[in-house]
Amino acid sequence: MPARRLVKNPSVVCTDMDEGGVLLDLESTAYYSLNRSALRIWNLIDEAPTLDQLAARMTAEFEVDHERALQSVQRIVTMLESERLVRTEPA
Numbered sequence: 633m634p635a636r637r638l639v640k641n642p643s644v645v646c647t648d649m650d651e652g653g654v655l656l657d658l659e660s661t662a663y664y665s666l667n668r669s670a671l672r673i674w675n676l677i678d679e680a681p682t683l684d685q686l687a688a689r690m691t692a693e694f695e696v697d698h699e700r701a702l703q704s705v706q707r708i709v710t711m712l713e714s715e716r717l718v719r720t721e722p723a
Contacts, residue, residue, distance in 0.1 A: 635723040637681040638709065644717050646674060655717060664715065669694065670708045682723060683709065 643659045653671035655664040666674060672693070673686055680689045686709075687702035694701070712718040 635682045635684070636720040637723040638677050638683075638686075638718050638720055639681070640674075640677055641717050641719065646671075657715075657717065662715070664717070669704065673705055673708050674712070677718065 641657065644655050644657050647654045647656070648671065652665065652667045653674070655666060655674065657663070669690070673690070676686055676689050680686050683702065683705055686705045687698055690696060690701040690705060691698045696704075709718065713720070
């Protein structure tokens with residue numbers, strides 16, 4: 633399967649907080665609370681836009697193996713996609 637690139641919804645703004653962050657969708661006015669690792673994934677999407685790239689960065693930054701990092705990235709990205717905060721397109 634070819635790699636897919638994640639792209640943030642341009643109507644979503646992010647605010648960093650002490651223990652994570654908050655995403656606000658300006659179109660729907662819905663907001664989402666992110667823990668520290670989910671916030672880090674959100675912040676990395678622009679520079680590491682594929683699931684494998686995100687998992688590699690999380691493995692390097694946190695004490696976690698690649699498989700566990702990939703599972704976490706997939707879970708968070710699935711949530712972000714279901715809420716239309718990100719979309720995927722061909723890499």
